[in-house]
Amino acid sequence: GTTRFGWRPLTNVTPEEIEKGRNLPDSPPVATSTYHLTELLQQEVQVVTRLRELADELMTAHQACRSNYTHLYLTSWDELERGGARSAEFVYHPLHAYALTKHLSLRWPPLQEATRRLHNHSHHIEWILGREASAVRELDMLAAGVARLHDYYSLNLTALTQSNLISLLSSQPIPITIPVSVSDLNYIGSRAAAANIWNSGVDFLGVALKLSLENTSLQQPHSSDTLEPQHQLATMFNRTVQMHDQLLERKGRRSKYHSAHPLPINTTLAKKRKYHKRVKEKWEEAVVLGRAGTQLQGIEQSMTLCRGHDIRPVNITSHLYCRYINNGSPLYLIGPLRMEVVSLVPYIVTLQGVVTSREAQDIKVTSSAFLEASSTVRFNGGKEISYQRTSSTYSRRCRLQASRSPTIWIWIFGAFAEIVHRAWLYEHNNNHLKQLTTRIETLLGVSAQEHVSAEAYQVVNYGAGGHYTVHHDTLTVPYLAHLRIATFLVYLSDVPQGGWTVFPWLGVGVAPKQGSALLWYNVNRAGVKDERVYHAACPVLFGDKWVINKWLHYGGQTLKVPCLPDSQSHIALPLN
Numbered sequence: 001g002t003t004r005f006g007w008r009p010l011t012n013v014t015p016e017e018i019e020k021g022r023n024l025p026d027s028p029p030v031a032t033s034t035y036h037l038t039e040l041l042q043q044e045v046q047v048v049t050r051l052r053e054l055a056d057e058l059m060t061a062h063q064a065c066r067s068n069y070t071h072l073y074l075t076s077w078d079e080l081e082r083g084g085a086r087s088a089e090f091v092y093h094p095l096h097a098y099a100l101t102k103h104l105s106l107r108w109p110p111l112q113e114a115t116r117r118l119h120n121h122s123h124h125i126e127w128i129l130g131r132e133a134s135a136v137r138e139l140d141m142l143a144a145g146v147a148r149l150h151d152y153y154s155l156n157l158t159a160l161t162q163s164n165l166i167s168l169l170s171s172q173p174i175p176i177t178i179p180v181s182v183s184d185l186n187y188i189g190s191r192a193a194a195a196n197i198w199n200s201g202v203d204f205l206g207v208a209l210k211l212s213l214e215n216t217s218l219q220q221p222h223s224s225d226t227l228e229p230q231h232q233l234a235t236m237f238n239r240t241v242q243m244h245d246q247l248l249e250r251k252g253r254r255s256k257y258h259s260a261h262p263l264p265i266n267t268t269l270a271k272k273r274k275y276h277k278r279v280k281e282k283w284e285e286a287v288v289l290g291r292a293g294t295q296l297q298g299i300e301q302s303m304t305l306c307r308g309h310d311i312r313p314v315n316i317t318s319h320l321y322c323r324y325i326n327n328g329s330p331l332y333l334i335g336p337l338r339m340e341v342v343s344l345v346p347y348i349v350t351l352q353g354v355v356t357s358r359e360a361q362d363i364k365v366t367s368s369a370f371l372e373a374s375s376t377v378r379f380n381g382g383k384e385i386s387y388q389r390t391s392s393t394y395s396r397r398c399r400l401q402a403s404r405s406p407t408i409w410i411w412i413f414g415a416f417a418e419i420v421h422r423a424w425l426y427e428h429n430n431n432h433l434k435q436l437t438t439r440i441e442t443l444l445g446v447s448a449q450e451h452v453s454a455e456a457y458q459v460v461n462y463g464a465g466g467h468y469t470v471h472h473d474t475l476t477v478p479y480l481a482h483l484r485i486a487t488f489l490v491y492l493s494d495v496p497q498g499g500w501t502v503f504p505w506l507g508v509g510v511a512p513k514q515g516s517a518l519l520w521y522n523v524n525r526a527g528v529k530d531e532r533v534y535h536a537a538c539p540v541l542f543g544d545k546w547v548i549n550k551w552l553h554y555g556g557q558t559l560k561v562p563c564l565p566d567s568q569s570h571i572a573l574p575l576n
């Protein structure tokens, strides 16, 4: 669907435009795209090698400033490297992605700024001035991502400070190799509040304050990590608690744009009868299935499904089945596909082994090139934002490491929107796509030709914390022909933890499995939007999630899907 970040659906974008730029306006930041972080890591290895070669010259040059920025930068990198930054899976971890982005966005600008002040620098270090830092905005998005993960999966914050990631999703801790400092907890808590995830804000700031009061000597990974004085932490915490309670009082526990704890933090407020009544009501609130309920119920049910719970009664689940299909096609006679019906009405199925792991890999590589191409624009945008946001902390006297004091009273709704990385792919872009189209056509008995009866393929890469809130795939389109009758989504990667696709009004949750497809119909035969197939992509807790979408259009299917203007009847494509 469309998002507040404003990328436009393909129907409104001409193929020429896509070919030209591949970049849709106002793309989201790249921080949560694992692909992009991996790219940045590779660049970083080269940057560090060069910095080491030039360290002597830089150190002499920077002597005028009181800190040695080259040394600070390299120490910061060394810590990442000791934490395994050179392994491919490093950025699958949300806190490692955070640590890397922190290094790139907060540690580079002071080094660059100090270098900029040199009058007689040699041409060897000229490139330092030209290298663009990651935007601080991206660090903010990642911090908000960690906060969101806490909101969805209840991260154990005590374990987190002891270098273990434990959540509701698994009892098996995932080690955190870069220690989380008090100032990190503070930063994440502040960004959580700024992103309107007030429950996480209170929790993170609370732990930060508690630790600093206990005077726990949590490892401070960088000397440039300015320790917030306790009273500052306390003020921040108290203001956040106040805002949390006010918001809960006025807007309730949760909406599309905010979240809070079920009860006020203030104990006097928490005694109010309305909260106890509300909590009790909440318990008794029935699960809504088979029809659309309120927005709040949709969010709550999505979150329950994201945690892997089943909310359907046995009389529904007992009718689900799985079987092997070939759809009468020679393509699948020898090796039929395993089809699992995950919802009977409306009909939703998964199909295993639609693409091989080699094909998945190849498609990811192709789309990476396009993701990369479009990142240039984002980088420039990022640069602007980064400079804007940090410029006030660059004092003339080389006190460059001054911490950004996060402004937590800005309301950023972005954290509740989609945070992903997308690329459109045409069949000529990758050898496997034509074949995939043939498979879709064979399996569904429909036409899936790009420009005629379907959109181009859309590849999506989520990183740690990346998600897509509850939405419907049908768009408001001027022509019936462009109506997205069905969505055929193929998972191009496994996701170790999180990242499910969930349908809150159906109680359906599907775990990504590389090569598997998920198919559902968005409209009925009369072209009326089916309200029951609202869906969401759960935040990725650990992993690198890739999917490829094929949206089938109403136009071009006339012979295959006869139009019966009966809003009750569903499009039953030959798959059951």
Ligand SMILES: O=C(O)CCC(=O)C(=O)O
Pocket (backbone or CB within 6 Å): 001, 460, 468, 473, 489, 499, 500, 501, 535, 536, 537, 538, 547, 549
């Ligand atoms: O990635 C997913 O699980 C769902 C993606 C989706 O719903 C979309 O791209 O429209």
Ligand SMILES: [Fe+2]
Pocket (backbone or CB within 6 Å): 001, 471, 472, 473, 535
């Ligand atoms: Fe969708």
